[in-house]
Amino acid sequence: MADDFRDNGGAGGDVIVAGGGIAGLTTVLALRAAGIPAKAYERAPALRTAASGNGLVIWHNAVLALRAIGLEKELDAVGTELRRYRFASRPRGKLADWSLTDGARAYGAPAYTVARPALHRMLTELVGDDLRLGARCTGFTETPDGVTARFEDGSAVRGPLLVGADGLRSTVRAQLMPYEPAPHRVGMTACQGSAALPHSAVPPGVFVNTFGEGTWFVYYRTDDDSVYWDAVLCDGPARRLAEGAPHLGSGIREALLREFGHWPSPVPELIGATEDSGILPVDVVDRDPVPRWSTDRVTLVGDAAQPVTFNLGQGANQAIEGAVVLAQCLAKARGGPPAGALAAYGQRRIARTRKIARRSRANAAFSRFRSPLACLLRDTFMRVAFDGPVYRATYRLTMDTDLTPEDIRP
Ligand SMILES: Cc1cc2nc3c(=O)[nH]c(=O)nc-3n(C[C@H](O)[C@H](O)[C@H](O)COP(=O)(O)OP(=O)(O)OC[C@H]3O[C@@H](n4cnc5c(N)ncnc54)[C@H](O)[C@@H]3O)c2cc1C
Numbered sequence: 001m002a003d004d005f006r007d008n009g010g011a012g013g014d015v016i017v018a019g020g021g022i023a024g025l026t027t028v029l030a031l032r033a034a035g036i037p038a039k040a041y042e043r044a045p046a047l048r049t050a051a052s053g054n055g056l057v058i059w060h061n062a063v064l065a066l067r068a069i070g071l072e073k074e075l076d077a078v079g080t081e082l083r084r085y086r087f088a089s090r091p092r093g094k095l096a097d098w099s100l101t102d103g104a105r106a107y108g109a110p111a112y113t114v115a116r117p118a119l120h121r122m123l124t125e126l127v128g129d130d131l132r133l134g135a136r137c138t139g140f141t142e143t144p145d146g147v148t149a150r151f152e153d154g155s156a157v158r159g160p161l162l163v164g165a166d167g168l169r170s171t172v173r174a175q176l177m178p179y180e181p182a183p184h185r186v187g188m189t190a191c192q193g194s195a196a197l198p199h200s201a202v203p204p205g206v207f208v209n210t211f212g213e214g215t216w217f218v219y220y221r222t223d224d225d226s227v228y229w230d231a232v233l234c235d236g237p238a239r240r241l242a243e244g245a246p247h248l249g250s251g252i253r254e255a256l257l258r259e260f261g262h263w264p265s266p267v268p269e270l271i272g273a274t275e276d277s278g279i280l281p282v283d284v285v286d287r288d289p290v291p292r293w294s295t296d297r298v299t300l301v302g303d304a305a306q307p308v309t310f311n312l313g314q315g316a317n318q319a320i321e322g323a324v325v326l327a328q329c330l331a332k333a334r335g336g337p338p339a340g341a342l343a344a345y346g347q348r349r350i351a352r353t354r355k356i357a358r359r360s361r362a363n364a365a366f367s368r369f370r371s372p373l374a375c376l377l378r379d380t381f382m383r384v385a386f387d388g389p390v391y392r393a394t395y396r397l398t399m400d401t402d403l404t405p406e407d408i409r410p
Contacts, residue, residue, distance in 0.1 A: 018137035023302025023319035024165030025123035030327035033069040043136035054116035055228025062317035079112030083205040096386030170304035183285040195273035214370035234368035294342035306353035311363035
């Protein structure tokens with residue numbers, strides 16, 4: 001690159017990306033698509049293996065972002081197209097049924113379900129040698145002409161820019177915002193698993209979300225063999241789970257069957273077909289939005305910038321969108337230092353992710369109702385409003401992207 005911000009604005013070298021999750025790897029690929037070399041530094045010593053389920057829905061907005069950097073075909077190869085998104089109530093049955101095929105037609109891109117390990121593997125292979133494993137970033141030093149990232153093994157690397165893509169408990173963010181409290185628990189435990197069930201029990205292309213009382217259960221197929229499932233317990237039920245399976249991992253399947261064993265098929269079958277060791281409990285945490293993510297040469301992307309509780313299924317989608325928008329802003333900064341590009345990135349992303357995070361929190365509050373009366377009101381509201389106004393509002397919010405595909409082309 002002859003004329004980018006690295007030459008005219010200070011230190012040469014590659015952009016440094018701390019973290020090799022979805023945000024970090026997509027950032028490297030988006031920067032590469034814009035002609036800006038970058039390397040990711042991941043603390044894990046080896047690539048993750050598919051220990052358990054970990055499914056993800058990749059909505060139309062992230063598919064458009066991946067298309068902007070030429071990766072839609074690769075996603076299509078590992079994902080399963082999602083056509084229907086169904087909401088049900090455990091006692092009252094079907095509540096709403098969204099056609100994602102209509103969404104795909106309206107926005108020009110399908111949505112997918114994907115096993116997270118498969119998506120991660122795909123991104124890792126594409127990044128290739130631009131990923132260093134076993135490199136835990138411990139901090140950075142920023143000067144007017146560059147930034148130096150330090151690693152646990154005593155090594156250091158200097159570059160024109162540092163992108164903190166190191167997740168919910170980001171070290172880069174902690175240095176940028178030293179007085180910020182740690183992420184707070186929201187009182188929800190999500191237990192994820194993956195089981196082999198035939199197409200007759202769980203057809204491909206359908207996401208099912210069933211609400212109970214302080215509990216809900218999600219399942220969908222991630223490929224021909226596997227069905228991802230997620231049993232979510234809030235407040236009281238979450239505490240019961242912790243008491244029933246105190247060493248989380250041993251006895252967790254039995255504890256979940258006590259909560260969900262009487263739910264309609266295939267819920268008990270999915271839990272029953274998953275070993276204790278294949279069930280991954282996650283305590284959901286959140287952070288309040290902040291007005292700034294960047295200094296002149298350091299910024300954040302993905303969960304490090306703005307975590308989103310999983311109630312809108314947008315966390316990884318926003319990580320992908322954010323990585324692409326960051327690369328677009330930097331591509332425009334050729335010929336000058338990156339500070340202006342980082343300010344533009346903040347302007348394009350902070351308000352959007354704040355709205356998404358707020359809506360996700362509202363969904364979380366709505367999903368944790370426990371009293372039978374509150375659940376009856378919730379279910380009635382969903383039956384009346386979800387296929388109409390809520391569907392339209394969700395699409396308006398999630399598809400309000402400001403991606404400019406032409407900017408990203410090298
Ligand atoms: C139960 C559940 C279901 C979800 N479902 C969905 C869904 O359907 N759709 C969706 O869009 N989102 C979903 N999400 C959210 C999604 O998982 C996250 O938003 C997404 O993983 C964020 O990606 P990230 O790369 O920013 O962070 P992470 O995935 O956390 O990756 C951060 C990476 O940085 C590394 N790292 C950390 N610290 C350091 C360091 N100091 N130095 C170097 N490396 C470091 C970590 O090892 C990790 O590899 C879900 C979340 C949960 C809990």
